[in-house]
Amino acid sequence: MMNKVFSFLCLLLLSAKTQAQEPMAEQFRADGKIYVVLAVISIILLVFFIILFRLDRKIKKQEESLKS
Amino acid sequence: MTGHWHIISTLLAKEFKLEFRQKNTLFSSLLFMITTSFVCYHLGQKSLNMTLWSTLFWVIHIFAGFNVTQAHFSSENQGRLLYQYTLISPGHYATYKMIYFSVLLFLLGFVSLLMWLFLGIELQQIYIWLILILINALVLSALLTITSFMSAKLSGNFALISILSLPVLMPHLLFLSKITRSLWQNSPWVMYQKYMLGSGLLVIISMALAFILFPYLWKE
Amino acid sequence: MKWLQTYWWKVLCVVLIFYTFWAGLLNDVPRLPILNESIRNLYFHVPMWFAMVGLLFMAFLYSIKYLSSKNIEYDIKAKSYTEIGFFMGLIGISTGSVWARFTWGAWWIDDPKLHGAAIGILIYLAYFILRNSSNNQTLIARFAAVYSIFAFVNFIIFIFILPRLTASLHPGNGGNPAFSQYDLDNNMRLVFYPAVLGFLILGIWLSSLLHRIHILQKKYDEQSL
Numbered sequence: 001m002m003n004k005v006f007s008f009l010c011l012l013l014l015s016a017k018t019q020a021q022e023p024m025a026e027q028f029r030a031d032g033k034i035y036v037v038l039a040v041i042s043i044i045l046l047v048f049f050i051i052l053f054r055l056d057r058k059i060k061k062q063e064e065s066l067k068s
Numbered sequence: 069m070t071g072h073w074h075i076i077s078t079l080l081a082k083e084f085k086l087e088f089r090q091k092n093t094l095f096s097s098l099l100f101m102i103t104t105s106f107v108c109y110h111l112g113q114k115s116l117n118m119t120l121w122s123t124l125f126w127v128i129h130i131f132a133g134f135n136v137t138q139a140h141f142s143s144e145n146q147g148r149l150l151y152q153y154t155l156i157s158p159g160h161y162a163t164y165k166m167i168y169f170s171v172l173l174f175l176l177g178f179v180s181l182l183m184w185l186f187l188g189i190e191l192q193q194i195y196i197w198l199i200l201i202l203i204n205a206l207v208l209s210a211l212l213t214i215t216s217f218m219s220a221k222l223s224g225n226f227a228l229i230s231i232l233s234l235p236v237l238m239p240h241l242l243f244l245s246k247i248t249r250s251l252w253q254n255s256p257w258v259m260y261q262k263y264m265l266g267s268g269l270l271v272i273i274s275m276a277l278a279f280i281l282f283p284y285l286w287k288e
Numbered sequence: 289m290k291w292l293q294t295y296w297w298k299v300l301c302v303v304l305i306f307y308t309f310w311a312g313l314l315n316d317v318p319r320l321p322i323l324n325e326s327i328r329n330l331y332f333h334v335p336m337w338f339a340m341v342g343l344l345f346m347a348f349l350y351s352i353k354y355l356s357s358k359n360i361e362y363d364i365k366a367k368s369y370t371e372i373g374f375f376m377g378l379i380g381i382s383t384g385s386v387w388a389r390f391t392w393g394a395w396w397i398d399d400p401k402l403h404g405a406a407i408g409i410l411i412y413l414a415y416f417i418l419r420n421s422s423n424n425q426t427l428i429a430r431f432a433a434v435y436s437i438f439a440f441v442n443f444i445i446f447i448f449i450l451p452r453l454t455a456s457l458h459p460g461n462g463g464n465p466a467f468s469q470y471d472l473d474n475n476m477r478l479v480f481y482p483a484v485l486g487f488l489i490l491g492i493w494l495s496s497l498l499h500r501i502h503i504l505q506k507k508y509d510e511q512s513l
Contacts, residue, residue: 034313041309049302052493056298059500066507214438218431222422231417235410236439239446242403270445277441281434284355 072160079156079164092143094172097136101180104128109187118252121189126244129177129204130237134229136172137212141220153286162213162282166275169209170202177201196251200244203267207240210274217285240274243267298493304486308332311479329387330476331483336380337405339487341447343373343495344412348440351433361503363429366436367419368499372491374412381405404447411439 087094108124109116116124152161181197191197215232222228243263250260292299312331347369354362384405389395396402419432 038310038313041313042306045306045309049305052497053298055497059497059504062504063500066504211438214434218418218435221427222418222431224421228417228421231414232435235407235414236442238403238407239442242446266449273441273445277438281437284430284434 075156075160076164076167079160080168083164083168093136093139094175096139097132097172097176098179100135101128101132101176102183104132105180105183105187109184116189119249121184122245122248122252125180125184126204126241126248129173129180129201130208130234131230132176133169133173133205133208133212134216134226134233136176137169137209137216138219138226138229140169141216144220158283158286159279161286162279165213166209166278169212170205173205173208174202177205192254193251196247200247203271204240204244206271207237207274210271210278211236214278214281214285217282221285240267240270243270297489301486301489301493304482305490308335308479308483308486312483315479316475326387326391327476329383331479333380333383333387334480335483335487336376336383338484339491340373340376340380340408341444342488343369343376343491344440344443346492346495347373347436351436351440354429354433355437360425360429363433364502364506365495365499366433368495368502370412370415370436371498372495374409374416376487376491377405377409377412381409401447404443407446408443411443415439 105124105128108128112120112124178198178201181194181201185191185194211233212229215236216229218224219229219232243266246263247260247267250263308331312328317325317327347366350362350366350369354360354366384402385395388397415432415435418435419428422428
């Protein structure tokens with residue numbers, strides 16, 4: 001257990017020191033492009049959930065009409 | 069407890085007597101195993117390495133198991149089933165079928181192993197192979213009692229039994245392949261004992277599950 | 289507000305999924321070799337599997353309930369949960385495959401967890417074939433419930449116990465450091481656990497919708513007879 005904590009702390013320290021070592025998508029994010037991706041995804045999710053809620057309501061209506 | 073065993077042993081004795089009188093299922097499966105093994109021996113053209121041989125051996129054993137159980141359950145006609153339904157409790161029926169199939173499958177595997185030894189396969193630690201055949205027979209019989217009963221009731225073809233049983237057999241087959249690999253690499257016991265333990269556990273779980281679930285299949 | 293009272297869990301689901309995508313893409317992640325940014329897949333691929341196991345577990349419970357009470361509604365519920373669970377399993381396998389192609393170099397490798405996933409798909413495909421193989425409803429319901437129980441136990445053994453015994457490339461098995469050590473630092477946990485919850489609730493919501501559609505279908509069939 002202590003071993004794990006120790007090695008994790010080492011990893012944190014190392015990563016704090018060597019920011020430039022592992023290539024991440026900084027340029028992509030710096031250009032603000034990540035927000036475009038996020039906006040697209042949000043639109044897709046929004047449409048998906050709207051469809052899901054409408055389906056829910058349609059089924060509920062059918063159940064009501066069948067009960068009466 | 070002794071009452072239960074008495075019922076099961078009577079049923080088993082009756083079934084074995086029937087089998088040897090009719091000579092139907094057992095001998096046809098035996099012939100199936102022997103001919104298939106012989107065909108594989110020829111196709112392999114004496115260059116069967118251990119991986120290929122053990123794969124073929126277990127595959128033939130499993131499909132012989134499918135054959136035996138399917139033939140057995142589909143040859144039971146409706147009248148006999150009804151008669152048994154009124155007399156025997158499902159627990160007894162499940163146990164006696166499982167023991168019956170285990171014995172049959174073990175015999176089939178044993179004879180097949182003898183035949184391969186005769187044809188010239190070199191095997192060390194034959195007693196471990198026998199234990200493996202026994203484990204395979206037990207797991208197969210537990211699983212097949214359920215699935216071939218279902219398949220016979222649904223008048224399913226051979227495909228249904230294989231589709232239902234093979235994926236569920238996969239954990240057991242994984243253990244089996246690891247153990248056989250250790251065997252022909254001649255690894256010491258400690259290398260593969262955890263797989264043996266796992267196999268044994270799987271046998272117990274399969275048989276317990278089959279025993280618990282069978283009564284639900286049985287109700288009409 | 290009464291609407292919110294009955295639907296609160298669906299709104300929670302929407303919130304969680306949006307949060308997963310937003311935080312998943314914008315938050316900082318540990319910088320690791322080979323994986324780089326694709327570690328973010330952890331927020332999407334793994335919750336699919338957790339949700340699948342959760343849904344199949346619900347199907348398992350409802351199968352047991354059906355066998356002990358013979359109420360056909362439980363059987364229809366089990367069927368709906370299995371259908372959505374199977375669908376999520378397919379998504380899990382395809383996302384895992386794509387992720388593997390770019391990090392491990394191949395679409396499919398020889399790994400126990402992947403085998404477990406494939407076997408799970410095969411098992412539940414067999415379940416659906418069994419379901420469609422006859423017209424006798426009560427017989428099929430009984431058989432499918434028994435098979436579901438048998439299959440689920442074996443499936444759980446296969447995906448949770450076996451990988452621990454053997455060597456594997458997946459994190460957490462066969463000597464590789466598990467989640468808790470190498471990548472799931474607290475930042476990632478903040479997004480990971482809500483993601484699991486969000487996808488699980490989404491799966492339950494979809495299953496409940498499918499269940500209600502099946503019930504409606506059954507009622508229409510009975511009425512038209």
